[in-house]
Amino acid sequence: MGHTNDPAVIERLMRTKGRWAIVGLTSNEWRAAYDTSLFIRDQLGMEIIPVNLSGDPVHGETGYRRLADIPPEKQPIDVVDCFVNSQKVGAVVDEAIAVGAKAVWLQLGVIDEAAAERAKAAGLDVVMNVCPAQQAWKYNL
8 A cells, every 4th residue: 555645744744844955956947846945935934955966055045965964053854855756766765764854755746655664664754746835725824
């Protein structure tokens, strides 16, 4: 049986102020991560940390190459939001577990059942194949 999202977890993650590492966030305005990360920061009120292959800053926020590169003063990471393709997300989920993140959020179209199971087994909350910007209306956010 595959992962089923818990609406209570989605709502809690979206309502509880925290630190979201956005993996796959670049300054490319045409990518979904660009606008969604602004929504997460500006509408939901979260701190965002860009994580991308080059470690470039985005939206005026310091960027990092890997979750493990995020310094202790930026820990803990409450949510690792994954804007990478399904074939690569397993490694990101494993990194999220290793750095002690509290949750992983696999964006719309990002599906990896085995990675979701590993995250749940490690005690992380898991949301998969959902975009927070598209869910906000359900929770009056």
